[in-house]
Amino acid sequence: MIETAPIFLTLELAFLTTIILFFLAIPVANWLSHKKSILKTIAEVVVSLPLVLPPTVIGFYLLLAFSPANSFGKFLEHYFDIRLAFSFGGLLIGSVIYSLPFMVHPILSGLNSLPSSLEEASYSLGKTKMQTLFKVLLPNIKPSLLTGIVLTFAHTIGEFGVVLMIGGNIPGKTNVASIAVYDEVEALNYHNANVYAAVLVAISVTILFLLYFSNRKLQEVKIL
Amino acid sequence: MKIGVFVLGFSFLLFHPAGSNAQQKKITVAVAANMQYAFAELKNEFEKNNDVKVNVVVGASGNLTRQIVQGAPFDVFISADTKYPGNIYEQGFAAEKPKVYARGALVLWTTKEGIQLNSDLHFLLSPKIRSIAIANPKIAPYGTAAVALLEKNSLVEDLKNKLVYGESISQTSQFIASGNADIGFTAKAVVLSTQMKNKGKWIELNAQDYPPILQAAVLLKHGLQKHTVAAQKFYEFLFSEKAKDIYKKYGYIN
Numbered sequence: 001m002i003e004t005a006p007i008f009l010t011l012e013l014a015f016l017t018t019i020i021l022f023f024l025a026i027p028v029a030n031w032l033s034h035k036k037s038i039l040k041t042i043a044e045v046v047v048s049l050p051l052v053l054p055p056t057v058i059g060f061y062l063l064l065a066f067s068p069a070n071s072f073g074k075f076l077e078h079y080f081d082i083r084l085a086f087s088f089g090g091l092l093i094g095s096v097i098y099s100l101p102f103m104v105h106p107i108l109s110g111l112n113s114l115p116s117s118l119e120e121a122s123y124s125l126g127k128t129k130m131q132t133l134f135k136v137l138l139p140n141i142k143p144s145l146l147t148g149i150v151l152t153f154a155h156t157i158g159e160f161g162v163v164l165m166i167g168g169n170i171p172g173k174t175n176v177a178s179i180a181v182y183d184e185v186e187a188l189n190y191h192n193a194n195v196y197a198a199v200l201v202a203i204s205v206t207i208l209f210l211l212y213f214s215n216r217k218l219q220e221v222k223i224l
Numbered sequence: 225m226k227i228g229v230f231v232l233g234f235s236f237l238l239f240h241p242a243g244s245n246a247q248q249k250k251i252t253v254a255v256a257a258n259m260q261y262a263f264a265e266l267k268n269e270f271e272k273n274n275d276v277k278v279n280v281v282v283g284a285s286g287n288l289t290r291q292i293v294q295g296a297p298f299d300v301f302i303s304a305d306t307k308y309p310g311n312i313y314e315q316g317f318a319a320e321k322p323k324v325y326a327r328g329a330l331v332l333w334t335t336k337e338g339i340q341l342n343s344d345l346h347f348l349l350s351p352k353i354r355s356i357a358i359a360n361p362k363i364a365p366y367g368t369a370a371v372a373l374l375e376k377n378s379l380v381e382d383l384k385n386k387l388v389y390g391e392s393i394s395q396t397s398q399f400i401a402s403g404n405a406d407i408g409f410t411a412k413a414v415v416l417s418t419q420m421k422n423k424g425k426w427i428e429l430n431a432q433d434y435p436p437i438l439q440a441a442v443l444l445k446h447g448l449q450k451h452t453v454a455a456q457k458f459y460e461f462l463f464s465e466k467a468k469d470i471y472k473k474y475g476y477i478n
Contacts, residue, residue: 069335069403085404086355086388168388168399169360186286186363186391188311 002195005172006180010200013088013176014156017095018103021152022145024096025103030133032104033111051101055161062094062166086168091176094162102151110144111137143218150211154204249454251447252279252297254288256304256439257394258328258366261417262474263302269470270461276454284392286363292317292444299447299455302439302462304328304393305365309442319448325462326476328437329412330369333397335424336406343427345377348407353386357399357408360389367396369434370409376433400424412475431477439476 028047032040050058066085067073076082084090114137122132138145160178167174169183177196184193255263260282267278281288281298289308292298293315302325303309309322332341339353348356359367367389374380390396393411400408401423415426441462447455461467468478 063402063404067403073403083354085399164391168355168357168405169391170388183360183362183391185290186284188286188290 002192003171003180006175006177006196007199009088009172009175010157010177011203013091013095013159014153016092017099017156018149018153020092020096021099021103022149025100025107025148026133026138029104029107029111030137032108047104048101050098055098055159056165058094058098059162059165062090062097062162066090066166085166086170086174088173090166091163091174094166095156095159098159098162099152099155102155103148106144106148106151107141110141113144114140143215146215146218147211150207154207157200157204157207249275249451250277250279251299251451251454251458252281253458254281254283254292254296254298254301256285256288256302257282257392258304258411258413259302259439260394261413261419262470262476265470265473266462266467269466270458274454274457276458278458282394284363284394285365287392297446297450298444299451300441300443300459300462302441304437304439306438306440307365309440312442312444317445319443319445322440322442323463324438324440325467326439326471326478327431328366328369328439329431329475329477330366330373330409330429330434330437331412331415331426331475332407332429333400333410333415333424333426334407335401335403339407341425341427343430345374345379348379348383348386353406355388355405355407356383356386357388357390357396357405357410359393359396359409360391364390364392364396365437365439366393366409366411369437373409373429373434416473416475428475 028043032044032047063085064070065072066076066083068077068083073084076084082089084093118136118140119132122136127135158178159176160182163174163176163179164182167176167179169175169179175183177200181193181196181200184190184196253263253267260280263280267280270276271278281296283291285303285305285308288296288298288301288303289312292301292312301309301312303322306322306324309318312318313320313322332345334341340347347353358370359365361367361371371380374383388399388405390399390408393414396408397410397414397420399405400410401420409429412428414420415423441459443455443459447459472478
């Protein structure tokens with residue numbers, strides 16, 4: 001029996017992860033793009049970690065952190081009555097961590113590619129740091145922003161290991177499409193697995209196509 | 225220099241342990257997750273009396289079945305149910321019909337303070353219990369049994385929002401042991417294992433209240449062809465009195 005819930009859940013997770021990361025990554029990337037200090041190097045390491053760590057490592061630590069038997073989980077349960085393991089909120093936190101470098105890196109390299117004279121000109125014309133970031137710098141790295149958004153979205157769709165470890169496979173809450181494929185294969189329902197897999201392939205191809213297509217368009221109109 | 229490194233690397237490949245002791249007989253057994261603890265003892269017992277080394281691959285029965293059907297070089301398959309070995313037999317990967325070696329027992333287990341276990345499962349409705357772990361009933365026989373038990377008590381609808389699903393009995397047990405789930409249904413063999421003994425508390429559920437968890441093993445064609453004597457010997461050992469004692473010790477019903 002094919003259900004659409006896992007697909008919509010995957011899309012919902014990817015959508016929310018992308019929005020959260022977009023607003024999180026801009027200040028982080030902006031801070032990292034300015035002059036270097038040892039603190040920033042540490043921050044860069046942290047931001048890049050999810051890129052090299054196996055998802056199972058992230059999943060394992062999240063599981064430990066979320067458990068009400070440990071301090072962080074106990075704190076959340078005691079003061080906020082929240083339990084993150086086996087919840088959509090928990091998945092969202094996992095996805096944000098897991099996809100963090102996919103949003104920060106493109107934005108950071110976009111900002112780094114801008115000549116510093118652009119920023120300096122803006123300051124000398126009396127613009128504040130905020131105005132410079134939003135009115136001058138960001139509009140000039142649209143392709144990078146788009147790349148960050150699309151890669152984050154696509155990467156979250158492809159998320160599996162973290163979800164498998166902290167999700168608990170609850171229909172409509174944590175049973176995302178990649179997990180549904182795994183379950184159907186395990187249950188030897190190759191037909192169902194095929195359907196879910198094909199939908200995921202179609203979504204991913206469409207997203208990547210749109211990315212490369214619109215980036216080409218943006219490149220053409222770029223002033224700098 | 226570069227060539228030296230290459231030769232060194234290559235010689236490691238050549239003299240990898242897998243290829244070196246071809247003298248000793250070796251078989252590979254695929255073992256369902258719930259059986260891994262009892263199997264460790266089975267393996268020691270068998271290796272003590274036979275000059276055969278037993279390699280173990282542990283996984284969910286469904287996963288192992290898929291691997292076998294795709295040609296994984298396993299000699300014997302010890303499943304958590306009868307469906308998957310039957311499937312292997314039907315697809316022509318088995319040397320003979322699968323046989324039941326033991327019957328699994330279901331327990332309710334918690335590692336939380338302040339949860340009183342009760343054989344009347346309606347205590348699960350208490351708001352103190354927020355999440356109940358069970359193995360995915362689609363692929364894990366212990367999960368199917370747990371759902372049947374809840375259905376018998378007409379609790380499935382009321383507990384629906386509390387259920388969380390492990391992809392195998394191992395993950396389900398891990399959810400309970402780590403305290404992420406307040407309580408859960410798992411195999412008796414898990415709570416009796418040396419690793420989990422004395423962790424939290426558990427009660428055994430009445431075996432009449434859920435369909436029997438019959439666990440079958442099957443001698444695979446690969447085993448019969450490649451390691452004829454050793455594989456057959458091990459397969460027979462699974463049904464010996466000695467093996468039955470071990471199953472019993474780990475909570476299986478004979």
